[in-house]
Each structure stands twice: as structure tokens, then as C-alpha cells.
Amino acid sequence: MSIWNNDERIAKQIDTDGVTDGHVKLKSWVPMKILLTTLTFIAGVVIVLLMWQLMAWYVNEYMNLILKFPYPAESIQWAIDCLIDGEKIYGSTLLQHIEASLRRVLIAFSLAAVTGIVLGTFLGYFSKIYSIGIVPVTVFQTIPGLAWVPIALLLFGLGDDASVFIIYAVSSMVITINVSGGIRTVPEVVTRASKMMGAGGAVMFIKILLPYSAVSIINGLRLGLGSAWRVLIAAEMLIGTGIGLGSSMETLRDDLNFVGAFGCIVVIVIIGLLIDKVLFSAIEKTVRHKLGLEEGY
Amino acid sequence: MTQISLRNVYKAYYTNRKMSEARIVLNDISIDIEEGEFVSLIGPSGCGKTTVLNLIAGFEKPTKGEITFNGRVIDKPSPERGVVFQEFSLFPWLSTIGNIMLALECKNVPEKERRQIAEEALRTVGMAEYADTRPNTLSGGMKQRVAIARLLAMDSEVFLMDEPFSALDEQTRRKLDTDLVQLWKEKKKTIIFVTHSVDEAILVSSRIIMFSDSPGEIIGEWDLREKTSGDIPILNNANLRREILNKLPRCSCERNR
Numbered sequence: 001m002s003i004w005n006n007d008e009r010i011a012k013q014i015d016t017d018g019v020t021d022g023h024v025k026l027k028s029w030v031p032m033k034i035l036l037t038t039l040t041f042i043a044g045v046v047i048v049l050l051m052w053q054l055m056a057w058y059v060n061e062y063m064n065l066i067l068k069f070p071y072p073a074e075s076i077q078w079a080i081d082c083l084i085d086g087e088k089i090y091g092s093t094l095l096q097h098i099e100a101s102l103r104r105v106l107i108a109f110s111l112a113a114v115t116g117i118v119l120g121t122f123l124g125y126f127s128k129i130y131s132i133g134i135v136p137v138t139v140f141q142t143i144p145g146l147a148w149v150p151i152a153l154l155l156f157g158l159g160d161d162a163s164v165f166i167i168y169a170v171s172s173m174v175i176t177i178n179v180s181g182g183i184r185t186v187p188e189v190v191t192r193a194s195k196m197m198g199a200g201g202a203v204m205f206i207k208i209l210l211p212y213s214a215v216s217i218i219n220g221l222r223l224g225l226g227s228a229w230r231v232l233i234a235a236e237m238l239i240g241t242g243i244g245l246g247s248s249m250e251t252l253r254d255d256l257n258f259v260g261a262f263g264c265i266v267v268i269v270i271i272g273l274l275i276d277k278v279l280f281s282a283i284e285k286t287v288r289h290k291l292g293l294e295e296g297y
Numbered sequence: 298m299t300q301i302s303l304r305n306v307y308k309a310y311y312t313n314r315k316m317s318e319a320r321i322v323l324n325d326i327s328i329d330i331e332e333g334e335f336v337s338l339i340g341p342s343g344c345g346k347t348t349v350l351n352l353i354a355g356f357e358k359p360t361k362g363e364i365t366f367n368g369r370v371i372d373k374p375s376p377e378r379g380v381v382f383q384e385f386s387l388f389p390w391l392s393t394i395g396n397i398m399l400a401l402e403c404k405n406v407p408e409k410e411r412r413q414i415a416e417e418a419l420r421t422v423g424m425a426e427y428a429d430t431r432p433n434t435l436s437g438g439m440k441q442r443v444a445i446a447r448l449l450a451m452d453s454e455v456f457l458m459d460e461p462f463s464a465l466d467e468q469t470r471r472k473l474d475t476d477l478v479q480l481w482k483e484k485k486k487t488i489i490f491v492t493h494s495v496d497e498a499i500l501v502s503s504r505i506i507m508f509s510d511s512p513g514e515i516i517g518e519w520d521l522r523e524k525t526s527g528d529i530p531i532l533n534n535a536n537l538r539r540e541i542l543n544k545l546p547r548c549s550c551e552r553n554r
Contacts, residue, residue, distance in 0.1 A: 192356050193386040195374040197400040197451065207399060211390050290390045 041277070067258060075262035082263070089248050089260070098267065100243040101232060104160065108167035109228045113221055115168075116175025120220070121205055123176065124183025124213075134180070141173040145231035149238050163235040163244075170231045171224035178220025182213030214287045222280045229272050300487055301330040301353060301455065306362035308348050322348050324512035326362075332454075335481050335488045337498035337505045341546055345513030346491045347383075350457050353489065354380050366455075376404055379453030381461040385440045387432040393443050394419065394428040397450045404451060418450035419443070421480070438462075438469040445477070455487045463493070474501050495541050499534050509546045517544045 013024050052072045059069040081087065082094040089097065123133045148169050152162040186209060194208045210217065236246025245264050252260040308323040322345040330336055338346040351357045352364055355374040364371045366378065374380075387396045397415040406414065419425045422442040432440055441461050448456050462470040478501050481488055492498050498505050499521070507517035519541065 187384075189382050189384045189386045190388070192354075192374070192380070193382065194403075195356070196354060196376065196378070196380045197403045197447075198374075198376040199403045203399075203403055207402075208388065211388070214390075 067256060070259040070262045072266075074259045075266055078259050078263040079266050090242075090251050092243050092248075094248075094267070097243060097245050097248045098271070100241075101236065101245040102271070104164050104236075104244065105167060105225075105228050105232050108164045108232075109171060109225055112168050112172035112175055112224055112228065115172040116220060116224060117179055117210075117217060119172075120176040120179025120217075121183055121209060124180035124186075125205075125209060127184075130180065130184070134177075137173055137176050137180075140169065141177060143169075145170045145227070146234055146238065149235065152235075153239065158239055159241060162239050163232065163241060166235045166239075167228045167232050171228040174227050175220045175224040178223060179213070179217050182216025182220070183209055185216070186212045211291075214291065215284065218280060218284050218287060222276065222284075225275060225280075226272070229268070229275075233268060298332055299329045300332045300367060301328075301489075302365045303328045303349070303352075304363045304365075306352065306359045306364060308345065308352065308357070309360045321512040323352075323359075324514050326513070326515060328506065328515070330487065330489065332487055333485050335478075335490065335501060335503040337490045337492055337502035338508065339492060339495060339498050339505060339541075339545070340508030340513070341510045342493060344508040344510035344546075346508055347459055348513070349508075350380075350459050350489060350491055353455070354378055354457050376400070376451045377453055378455045378457060379448035379451055381441065381444045381448065381456065381458040383460045383463060385432070385437070385444070387440055387443055387447075389431065389433050392429050392431055393424065393435070396432065396443065397447050400447050400451050414450050415446075418446040421449055422446045422476070436469075438465050438473060441465070441473065445480070449480075449484070453486070455489065458488065458490045460491050460493065462497075470497070471500075477501060495538060495545065499538055499541070505541065507541070507544060516546070517541070 009029075010024060010026065013026055017025065049072050056069045056071045059065065079094070082089065086093045086095070092100075119133075119137075123130045123137070145166065148166040149162075152165045152169075156162040156165055190208065190212055194204055199208060232244075233246040233249070236244040237250040241247050245268055249261050249264040252258075252264065303326055306323055306326045307321065309319040309321050312318045312320045326345075326349065328349075338349060340346055348357070352359055353366075353371065355371045355378065358372070371378075387393075388399070391399060394412070394415050397418060398411045401411040401414060402408075416425065416428065419428055422445050424439060424442050424446060427435065427439065427443075432443065435443070444461070445456075462473050465473065474497055477488075480486075481501075490498075490501060503520075503522045505517075505519045505521065506515055508514065509516045519537065521537075
């Protein structure tokens with residue numbers, strides 16, 4: 001198909017206009033690029049929905065369960081209705097649940113990002129500290145998210161702080177490991193060049209090491225936010241916070257409202273996708289371009 | 298006046314992960330370099346020329362012996378001993394002039410003066426019109442010109458150049474060589490230049506020091522100032538070239554056979 005083929009497109013233009021001054025004038029390709037990206041994304045989402053649909057159909061048709069397995073359309077409809085009508089789910093609207101969850105993630109993630117970037121940069125740069133420091137980091141990172149629950153409850157009791165602590169504990173270590181890994185791959189010629197220039201601590205970290213390892217830092221933040229989001233839902237299910245997507249999912253399930261519980265999952269996935277696709281992809285693309293990692297222009 | 302002095306310098310590296318053996322890369326090297334000299338270090342690859350440069354730059358420390366700069370022992374890198382690396386060492390996220398201004402920032406030059414000094418340095422190497430270009434769109438020769446401009450802006454006393462033009466095509470290399478000599482004459486900097494090309498060494502330097510490989514020792518030295526009274530020795534250097542080439546040890550892979 002010609003819309004996928006860049007050469008064919010340019011070749012056609014050469015045939016019609018010819019080459020002037022070593023260049024070929026083409027129409028802007030941006031709208032088409034956006035369209036293509038959107039289409040590929042939608043295709044991916046459709047695959048997921050199809051799998052869900054098939055699964056639900058098979059379970060309901062052949063597995064004789066007491067309860068019905070929700071179809072995608074039902075759950076999506078449930079979520080839309082809740083958002084539009086502002087219907088209360090156990091005392092709060094869906095929007096309030098989302099807000100509560102997002103707030104916890106943002107607080108914990110911001111703290112984790114600062115910890116991870118600072119700690120990761122230090123560990124990555126000083127190889128002697130690294131061999132000692134990476135041991136506790138690995139130990140903490142090996143603790144599964146939910147295993148932090150007893151520690152969090154002991155320290156903070158039930159409530160917001162406990163879930164914020166769990167998210168922080170998990171994602172800060174993920175970010176630290178990725179950032180230190182990124183700093184460790186900064187080529188020797190770069191560190192030598194900056195030392196030769198007389199770059200002191202602050203300039204070295206902020207102006208040279210951080211930009212150079214920006215791609216792995218962004219990846220670290222991305223993974224950190226991903227794990228924060230996952231562990232948040234689990235934490236809210238276990239720690240009685242009363243509000244938040246995880247706890248509303250938990251109570252909906254207890255009431256055997258599986259359509260609603262699945263609807264919550266849909267909301268969780270959409271928010272995660274938005275953060276990853278819209279926020280991080282855009283930042284990553286800009287940074288890759290700045291670092292000269294993207295082709296051309 | 299002696300500016301850089303190597304006194305009985307040894308450098309050794311472990312040859313395996315068991316650390317049960319070390320290879321002597323530099324074996325009892327002593328060199329004195331005066332201010333304003335243009336010294337070329339030549340020799341077969343792996344003979345330790347680059348190691349000498351890294352030691353003077355302060356990136357590495359000698360296993361034994363002492364290296365001094367203006368009488369002080371070199372213990373770490375410093376902008377007074379600038380380096381042009383063999384690999385391209387500009388920061389890709391900064392523009393050409395941004396790279397140079399960052400070097401000035403490291404030296405705590407006031408923000409107002411940075412642009413002017415950087416522009417002046419770029420003009421000296423003929424790169425003024427590429428000030429706002431990003432390094433990855435420049436050709437190899439241009440990148441090395443900018444790297445030289447960086448040292449000019451930093452006002453390094455010594456330029457340490459590690460095969461800076463070896464990745465370039467012959468014509469570009471010739472051009473950069475002659476421009477470098479011109480610059481050396483104007484700015485009166487000390488230049489230590491590592492190369493594996495005898496022709497390049499004869500073309501640019503005021504003194505040539507030849508190393509043997511494994512272990513690296515000084516096996517020959519030619520002072521080109523006397524022969525040419527301070528000018529670039531371009532003419533009548535056929536004999537010198539033959540003399541140097543005859544002395545150049547053959548690659549160790551051949552010799553060991």
C-alpha cells in the first residue's frame with residue numbers, strides 16, 4: 001500500500017514535478033502520520049476488545065457459571081453512565097474515585113521520581129558506591145508490591161499514607177535501578193570530556209549526565225509510573241481507604257457486580273494508556289530527537 | 298621553560314580478569330616538553346602513545362613515576378590541559394556554540410561574555426556560520442574543528458590531541474593539519490599530538506618522539522626546529538621520512554612470527 005511506502009511517495013512526486021535545485025517539494029505528511037498512528041493504535045485496542053468479547057462469549061456459552069462474564073460493551077457502558085450521571089458508587093462518584101487514586105499516585109510517584117533520579121545518578125556515577133548501594137536497592141526491589149502492606153500498615157495504619165508509602169516503595173526502586181543503569185552507560189569519552197572541561201559536580205550532573213541518560217531516565221519513570229499504578233489498585237483493595245478505584249472495584253466485586261468491577265478495570269487501563277501514550281511517548285520522542293537518535297532532520 | 302615533565306613513568310594494566318598478570322604498557326618513560334612545542338608521538342598501535350596522553354590529561358595515574366605540569370604533580374583533569382579526542386566528543390543535545398559555552402560555564406566565565414568568546418573561537422577555526430547547528434548534522438572534520446574551538450575558548454595552555462583526524466578522509470585531514478599548524482603559530486600553544494602517520498607527524502610537528510610497542514619505550518627522537526628554523530618542514534623531508542620509517546618497529550603480530 002502506497003501510504004506506508006515513503007520512497008514510492010517521493011518517486012511519484014519526482015515523476016510529476018521533477019527535481020529542482022536538488023530538492024523535491026512535497027505536501028505536508030503530518031496529518032497522514034497522525035491518522036496512521038491513530039489507526040494502528042485503534043487496531044491494537046480492537047484486538048484487545050475482540051479477545052475480551054471472545055472470552056466472555058466462550059465462558060457464558062459453554063462453561064455454565066452461576067454468574068455471567070461481563071461483555072466489553074456492558075462494562076464500557078457502565079463506566080460511561082457512571083461518569084455522565086454522577087451516580088454514587090459506595091458514597092462517591094466514579095470521578096471522585098478516579099481523583100482519589102490519581103492523587104495518591106501523583107504524590108507517591110513525584111517523591112519516587114526525585115528519590116530515584118538522585119539516588120540512581122549517584123549510584124550510577126560512583127562505581128565504588130554502586131557495588132555497595134545496589135545491594136539494598138535490589139533487596140527492596142525484590143520485595144513484591146503487596147508484601148509492603150504489613151510494613152505500611154504497621155508504620156501508618158489504615159488510610160491514605162499507607163497506600164502512598166507502598167506505591168513509593170515500589171516505584172522509587174524501579175526508577176533508581178533504571179536511572180543508575182542509564183548513567184553507567186554514559187560513554188567514557190563523555191565523562192572524560194566533561195572532566196577535561198572542568199565540569200564540577202552540579203554542572204556535571206545537571207548539564208551532562210542527566211541529558212545523556214535522558215532516554216533511560218524516561219524509561220525508568222515510565223516503568224515506575226506503571227508499577228505505581230498497578231500496585232496502587234492492589235493496595236487500595238487491601239487497605240481500607242474507602243475511596244479510590246481499587247477499593248470501589250473491591251466493593252463492587254463483593255456485591256457480585258462484575259460489570260461494574262470490569263468497568264473499573266476499563267477506566268484504570270484507559271488512564272494508564274493515556275499517561276503512557278500521550279505523556280511519555282511525546283517526551284521520549286522529543287528527547288530522542290534532541291540526542292540525535294532519530295533519523296534525519 | 299619545561300612545562301610538562303614525565304619522570305621514569307611506568308604504566309601497567311592487568312591482562313586478565315584473574316589479575317594474575319600485568320602488561321607493562323609504558324616502560325620507564327622520561328620526556329620533557331617545553332612551552333610552545335608541537336610534539337608528535339608516533340609508533341605502532343598499542344605502543345602506549347594514547348596512554349601517555351591520558352596520563353598527561355589526568356584521566357589515568359601512572360603506575361610508578363611522576364608527571365608534572367608547570368612543576369605541579371598532575372592528579373586530575375583540568376581545563377588548562379585540553380583534549381581533542383579521537384572519537385567525537387561534542388554533546389549532541391547542544392548546538393555547536395552551546396557546546397563551547399558549556400565549557401565556559403564550567404570555567405565560571407560570566408554569562409554575558411560566554412557567547413562572545415565562543416563566537417570568536419568558532420571564527421578562528423572557520424566554523425562561525427555553524428554556531429547554531431547541532432553537532433550530529435556536521436561532518437567529521439567540522440566536529441573536530443569545533444572540538445579545537447572548544448579548547449581555544451577554554452584557553453587551555455596545552456592541547457592534547459589523540460589521533461584527532463584519523464577518522465577523516467585524506468584531503469580533509471591535510472587541510473586540518475595545515476590549519477592546525479597555522480593556529481599553533483598564532484596562539485603559541487603547546488600541542489601534543491598522537492598519530493600513527495609519519496607523514497602527518499613530519500608535516501605538523503616541531504619534535505617527533507617514537508615509541509616501540511610492548512613494552513612502550515622511546516626509541517627515537519627528532520627535533521625538526523633546527524632543520525627548518527621554526528618553519529613548517531614541507532620541503533626536503535624525504536630523507537627524514539625514510540629515516541623515521543626505517544626505525545619504525547613493525548607490527549608485533551609480524552615480529553613474533
